[in-house]
Amino acid sequence: MSEPQRPLIELRRVTKTIGDGVATTLVRDIDVVIRSGEFVAVTGPSGSGKSSLLYLLGLLDVPTSGEVLVEGRSAGNLGEPERARIRLETLGFVFQFHFLLPEFSALANVTLPMRALGRLDDAAMRKRGEALLASLGLEGQGHKLPGQMSGGQRQRVAIARALANEPHVILADEPTGNLDTRSSEQVLAIFRKLVDETGRAIVMVTHDLDLAARADRQIRVVDGRIVV
Amino acid sequence: MRLVLDIALTHVISRVRQTLVGMLGVAMGVGFSVMMAALMEGSQRDFVTQLVDSLPHITVSDERRSPPRQPAEDAYAAVEFSGLRTPVTRAGIKNPYAIIASIESWLDGAVAPSVASRAVIRFAGRDTAANVTGIDPRREAAVSKLPTQIRQGTLDSLYKSSNAIILGDKLAARIGARVGNTITLASGTGQVLTCTVVALLHTGVSQSDETQAFTLIKTAQILAGQTALVNAIRVRVRDILEAREIAARIEAQTGYKSVSWQEANEDLLSAFQIRNFVMYTVVGAILLVASFGTYNIISTITHEKTRDIAIMKSLGLAEGTVRSIFFVEAIVIGLAGTVLGWVLGFLLCLALGTIEFKSPFVDATRLPMYYTPVHYLLAASVALVASGIAGYLPARKAASAHPVEIIRGAS
Ligand SMILES: Nc1ncnc2c1ncn2[C@@H]1O[C@H](COP(=O)(O)OP(=O)(O)OP(=O)(O)O)[C@@H](O)[C@H]1O
Numbered sequence: 001m002s003e004p005q006r007p008l009i010e011l012r013r014v015t016k017t018i019g020d021g022v023a024t025t026l027v028r029d030i031d032v033v034i035r036s037g038e039f040v041a042v043t044g045p046s047g048s049g050k051s052s053l054l055y056l057l058g059l060l061d062v063p064t065s066g067e068v069l070v071e072g073r074s075a076g077n078l079g080e081p082e083r084a085r086i087r088l089e090t091l092g093f094v095f096q097f098h099f100l101l102p103e104f105s106a107l108a109n110v111t112l113p114m115r116a117l118g119r120l121d122d123a124a125m126r127k128r129g130e131a132l133l134a135s136l137g138l139e140g141q142g143h144k145l146p147g148q149m150s151g152g153q154r155q156r157v158a159i160a161r162a163l164a165n166e167p168h169v170i171l172a173d174e175p176t177g178n179l180d181t182r183s184s185e186q187v188l189a190i191f192r193k194l195v196d197e198t199g200r201a202i203v204m205v206t207h208d209l210d211l212a213a214r215a216d217r218q219i220r221v222v223d224g225r226i227v228v
Numbered sequence: 229m230r231l232v233l234d235i236a237l238t239h240v241i242s243r244v245r246q247t248l249v250g251m252l253g254v255a256m257g258v259g260f261s262v263m264m265a266a267l268m269e270g271s272q273r274d275f276v277t278q279l280v281d282s283l284p285h286i287t288v289s290d291e292r293r294s295p296p297r298q299p300a301e302d303a304y305a306a307v308e309f310s311g312l313r314t315p316v317t318r319a320g321i322k323n324p325y326a327i328i329a330s331i332e333s334w335l336d337g338a339v340a341p342s343v344a345s346r347a348v349i350r351f352a353g354r355d356t357a358a359n360v361t362g363i364d365p366r367r368e369a370a371v372s373k374l375p376t377q378i379r380q381g382t383l384d385s386l387y388k389s390s391n392a393i394i395l396g397d398k399l400a401a402r403i404g405a406r407v408g409n410t411i412t413l414a415s416g417t418g419q420v421l422t423c424t425v426v427a428l429l430h431t432g433v434s435q436s437d438e439t440q441a442f443t444l445i446k447t448a449q450i451l452a453g454q455t456a457l458v459n460a461i462r463v464r465v466r467d468i469l470e471a472r473e474i475a476a477r478i479e480a481q482t483g484y485k486s487v488s489w490q491e492a493n494e495d496l497l498s499a500f501q502i503r504n505f506v507m508y509t510v511v512g513a514i515l516l517v518a519s520f521g522t523y524n525i526i527s528t529i530t531h532e533k534t535r536d537i538a539i540m541k542s543l544g545l546a547e548g549t550v551r552s553i554f555f556v557e558a559i560v561i562g563l564a565g566t567v568l569g570w571v572l573g574f575l576l577c578l579a580l581g582t583i584e585f586k587s588p589f590v591d592a593t594r595l596p597m598y599y600t601p602v603h604y605l606l607a608a609s610v611a612l613v614a615s616g617i618a619g620y621l622p623a624r625k626a627a628s629a630h631p632v633e634i635i636r637g638a639s
């Protein structure tokens with residue numbers, strides 16, 4: 001994609017501490033910009049604050065101090081309903097554990113964010129959901145329940161769900177953590193393709209340094225700070 | 229909204245056992261409430277009907293509520309009478325037929341004169357006291373159930389012989405008299421009459437059947453030793469709820485004490501109010517207990533669904549949407565339980581209605597059940613409100629949980 005890279009999410013001097021009394025600092029004084037069309041890997045030792053950083057980027061959590069901007073707009077004084085709306089419209093999450101709704105078919109899981117957004121009619125949502133599943137190599141598997149699928153398949157359904165509303169940024173927390181090498185490779189290939197072909201931004205937390213090396217940019221977190 | 233409904237229904241359906249338990253809780257609450265209400269109101273209505281049927285709606289007697297003013301009191305302001313002795317013989321109602329005619333001119337109902345007297349009945353050497361009431365058989369049918377309570381013979385057979393008498397069946401059995409026998413009546417004033425038993429009467433209430441006897445007015449007057457005596461006028465009104473007002477009007481018009489069925493049974497009617505209060509309290513308590521079941525189940529479901537709630541919220545579903553999902557689940561359980569409860573309640577009513585009770589005092593009866601949509605709607609609305617609250621509380625708690633903590637904990 002040749003479109004000039006524009007900032008999608010920006011953290012400015014963001015600090016997050018939790019707990020009253022003995023406060024724990026999860027991230028400290030972070031400045032980071034995520035631009036369109038870039039594949040960012042976040043690495044760091046366990047407990048260093050990678051997940052915490054991702055939650056802040058995804059407006060799932062609010063910083064104790066500092067500012068979060070989404071597409072140039074400050075999210076600081078938004079209420080939870082507005083932040084939920086932004087998550088629904090412009091962000092997509094993939095977690096280490098697939099986190100699909102167990103009673104719903106793969107297709108129903110994928111169309112869930114579309115239904116919550118309510119911009120498409122039933123037929124269009126179904127079509128889009130099936131297309132997404134097919135693009136992730138799950139053609140004709142939409143009727144299956146998560147319990148009837150393999151770990152890799154589930155993770156791909158979760159990625160399809162994250163893509164449901166054509167988000168600008170996909171935030172993935174160790175999406176390959178539970179997958180074998182082959183499935184991990186598949187997920188990575190999908191991400192690469194998304195970034196290259198649709199200009200989306202991907203932020204992927206990972207322990208795997210080889211995978212991280214294949215991203216456009218690496219952010220290394222140690223003790224709640226960015227060190228690279 | 230359809231999304232909410234979809235998710236809610238999926239949760240409810242995929243948790244068959246929990247859902248069933250919750251539904252059964254509500255169903256039992258609604259069912260037993262409906263049954264209770266039908267039983268309580270049924271017995272009350274049955275009682276009132278019996279009460280109203282067995283007695284005249286209004287009885288005008290030859291008494292007055294306050295002693296009549298003496299002419300001297302009107303003539304001289306200083307004169308006051310107190311402690312005037314009433315005459316030994318009953319005064320009777322003056323000009324009874326004129327009064328009857330004037331009441332009939334405006335009343336929507338029927339009026340009949342009667343003579344109440346007491347006598348000792350003697351047959352085959354056995355004596356027993358009886359209340360002998362003189363009636364006009366042609367008018368009687370309009371004011372009481374007497375014609376339908378006659379066994380062996382008819383009311384009109386009172387005309388067949390001079391001094392004909394109808395006896396309560398238990399009274400007849402006690403003295404061993406049968407239809408066609410001749411019995412002797414002796415009144416307190418010394419009159420002795422020989423009467424022929426022409427029919428037997430069965431009201432189903434032992435008290436009446438053991439003591440009641442009916443004759444023509446004329447016969448009762450002879451027994452009382454007062455010709456032309458009428459000491460009670462019995463009134464039946466079309467709308468029994470107006471009896472009180474009509475009684476007041478008759479009393480104002482005639483000056484004679486007129487007692488409506490409500491006044492005669494004041495204590496019973498107020499006892500019914502207490503009974504109803506008790507009933508609604510018990511019914512409310514049953515439904516409250518049932519709603520605890522719903523609360524428990526929605527709490528469990530939200531607890532089990534904590535992770536899904538976090539996911540839905542992280543995907544961007546609004547807190548209100550998530551809350552409505554669990555609220556709707558409670559309402560769905562409540563609704564399904566209510567419908568099941570209606571069926572259960574109806575069947576319980578039918579079953580109870582077939583049970584027969586035998587009592588030495590009244591004829592064998594079935595439990596009177598009263599069927600009305602009001603009971604069903606009342607139980608349903610209480611059950612639904614209770615389910616709504618029982619679902620809302622855990623739903624609100626679950627929906628307000630912070631997704632980050634849950635996602636952290638789960639991954
Ligand atoms: N609720 C909490 N209470 C106390 N400390 C917490 C809490 N949540 C996180 N922490 C701490 O915050 C720090 C950052 O946690 P975070 O999950 O962001 O690390 P991480 O880099 O994602 O680790 P991992 O690689 O194991 O997933 C850790 O030291 C963790 O112990």
Ligand SMILES: [Mg+2]
Binds near residue numbers: 050051052173
């Ligand atoms: Mg983590």
